[in-house]
Amino acid sequence: MERLLQARGWLAALLGGALTLMITGGIMALPGQLFNVPSLKDDIRSGPDVSVAVVKVQLEDEGMSRVTRKDYRPSTSLRQFLSRQGAASSPEFDQRLQSVGAVNLERLTLRVVFTGHRNQTVNIVNIEPEIVERGAPWSGTLFSVPSQAGSPTMNMMFDLDRPRPVARKARFDEEEGRITPGGPFFGERTITLKDTGQQVVMVRTVTARHYVAFRLKATYMLGNRTRSVTIDDHGKPFQVTATSGRSDRLEDVKYRRVFALEGNFSLCQIVPVTTSACEYQGS
Known part of the structure; x- marks a missing residue:
């Protein structure tokens, strides 16, 4: 009889312990059932939901032609640099021209890196240009460094000549030998960011008719x-300009001053004509 009572006591203790564990576990799990814990954590988390790092890149199909708004007469130092062999292939080339206000001709490519900083998943549902200025193509000084062709990898494309440019899938047209816009980029997808996760988007912007200054606005959930983050060029808008005077002949484009690429990758002024000898003879 005593053994039976002991067995019953042990069984009751076991059942009591199991019941305690079940109740404790239920209480511990209760907040997750009643509240969105990741959302609560994000409400007290400091810093941005998403950080963005953007770099202007030069792909092989773009060339490195640059244009100034008004006639720019290079300083003696810049002229000496441009006349050096290999000047156009030097990293200093773009830095020098940016410093005098020259912008990309017809195409601008951006490498945009998004990083998530939230417990909840961040879903980027749209990216669109916010046009700051749109006007006639710049017709000041052209530094002509044409494309060497190629078929680079691209994700997203904007035609800035559209009234409201839409993010399109970028595709390489083998017949035309260039990047062309495809279907809507966000038609069937989003860009998803986990906490500390990153996504890289290569963005190509093009214009054949205008000078355009713009920022990018990324909308996310x-x-x-619904929130948004603005992407710009270190506090300034990005800039790109179409060719002034549509022509396949360099001699026929409409610029006040033109520097043409030489065979040794230097640049020589051909408009207005100068007394210095240039290898460039036209076609």
Whole structure:
């Protein structure tokens, strides 16, 4: 009889312990059932939901032609640099021309790196240009460094000549030998960011008619909340200009001053004509 009572006591203790564990576990799990814990954590988390790093890149199909808004007469130092062999292939080339206000001709490519900083998943649902200025193509000084052709990998493309440019899938047209816009980029997809996760997007912007200054606006969802982040060129808008005077002949484009690429990758002024000898003879 005593052994039976002991066995019953042990069984009751076991059942009591199991019941305690079940109740404790239920209580511990209760907040997760009643509240969105990741959302609560994000509400008290400092810093941005998403950080963005952007770099202007030069791909092989773009060339490195640059244009100034008004006639720019290079300083003696810049002229000496441009006349050096290999000047156009030097990293200093772009830095020098940016410093005098020259912008990309017809195409601008951006490498945009998004990083998530939230417990909840960040879903980027749209990226669109915000046009700051759109006007006639710049017709000041052209530094002509044409494309060497190629078929680079690209994700996204914007035609800035459209009234409201839409993010399109970028595809390489083998017949035309260039990047062309495809279907809507966000038609069937989003860009998803986990906490500390990154996504890289290569963005190509093009114009054949205008000078355009713009920023990019990325719209994203954090839970059920819609937010946005602005992407620009270190506080300034990005800039790109179409060719002034549509022509396949360099001699026929409409610029106040033109520097043409030489066979040794230097640049020589051909408009207005100077007394210095240039290898460039035209076609």
